[in-house]
Amino acid sequence: MSIWRRLAAGLITSALIFAIALSVSAQSSTAADMNARLAKLEQQAADAKSSADNAWMLTSAALVLMMTGPGLALFYGGLVRKKNVLGTMMQSFALIAIVTVLWGLFSYSLSFGPGNSFIGGLQNLFLRGVGAAPDADYAATIPAQTFMVYQLMFAIITPGLIAGAFAERMKFSAMVVFMVLWSIIVYDPMAHMVWGKGGLLNASLGGLFPTLDFAGGTVVHVTSGVSALVCALYLGKRVGYPKEAMPPHSVVLSFIGACLLWVGWFGFNAGSALAAGSLATSAFVATHFAAAAATVGWAGAEWIRSGKPSVLGGISGAVAGLVAITPAAGFVKPMPALLIGLIAGIFCYWMVAKVKARFGYDDSLDAFGVHGAGGTLGALLTGIFAVSVVNPIFKDAHGNILASGLFEGNPHQLLNQLIGVLIAWSLAIVGTLAILKIVDITIGLRVSEEQEVQGLDLSQHGEEGYYWEASA
């Protein structure tokens, strides 16, 4: 009985399947038709991935902009004296505007356009050819315009970091001219060398000395940090430094700024995966772990040395860790990231609290001590801890994956990292010195002593951050 039943059920099912198959084959009777449908499906899958990547990259671009304004503006603004809070914030904000204009006109082309080993050409002048179609060499799944605007946000914050070194004493006009020249002479070539097609240091697009720099350890932090030191030395100390007390006027503002920087840095580092896949996750995790460990490192070192863990120490440590993990973010596993952060926190604390005092330069907000020192450290440690399982960046002619860093068995990479760092240092020193000289002899760099005592807010902008005659 049950056997017959099963047989009947099997027959009916088979008949049904046969009927469906018949109707399907009737609908797509030819192979060409099948191929067209497959191609359409593939296109839809690619479009879906493209949309996902694009959503993350636009979000990342916005996050990186938030790092400059209000992140950096608040961080630096809180560290200066009351009379300079607006002048300091304005430096960050002005760069958002100025660098954006330059980027559209020619800086993007100089950085990422096809060119020689050192600088891009003029092919993408006025953003010609930068549209909806992806540039497969850089990011195959997002519009070239998304890549362009994402990279712009890096070009904005980098000169913004330098401002910490000459805070409270540079003329606004001089700052504007300096920054325009610096973007063209230092940033654009450095970005091209490390990230541009055929750049001298490019790790994946045929560089002579492939340097691993995931999100800008050399391009952003070494160049800005070293330039900051040159600025501090060239401009000289603030009136009254170091005899007069110049404590931060609001660690509260700096605190909010640092927290915004931390969050924005996820766009900076995880966004540098240029897609929304697992590499972005890996970079996100490494970034967060390094920042946390560096906070422990700096505040801990301070606690041991001076008896109290300060809030400013904690947030400075976080920034130092974020700086150091920037070149490594997309190449290292979480535990090495933790270690990189811890080392960076302690090292940058030592640079800021000991080395600066020893040599007596007035790097007012420690742009060199955090970005120059932390960036250099991070770039070198990347050559030690990078592993191909996180990011298979090096391949031989047959497509086999090669070792990335020293610990994985590629000691030569440490040398390449050193070359990358040395080139960044050299370009920053020579370029910044030349620009400072030009601005100095044409319009002058510093405000008058009288204006400096009065403060930048009033003398440069005719405003006060905290208007005292507030009416009821």
Added chain:
Amino acid sequence: MMKLEAIIQNSKLDAVKTALHEIGVEGMTVIEVRGHGRQKGHTEVYRGREYSVDLIPKTKIEMVLADALVEKAVQAVLGAARTGKIGDGKIFLSRVDEAIRIRNDERGEGAL
């Protein structure tokens, strides 16, 4: 009429104000000030740089009193502001020649 100026610990403002209200003081002016007497300051450290802070935040209460109320007010401040430690502050008394109410030209103790 006398002016009473009391420089007290910030944390004692509420207690002093209440004590003064209880004995019938009707007006006072309170100012946030910084200064030091014999009390030592403290050091603050920002990124490894030490700053010594010797001007300590205090609260100053000013009031002009009818002669009959002066001693009671002094006792009220002493009672409410004292902790017995260095840094409790000081009271200064001085003569006031005239008081004038802006609203209606009233003069003397009636204007207080």
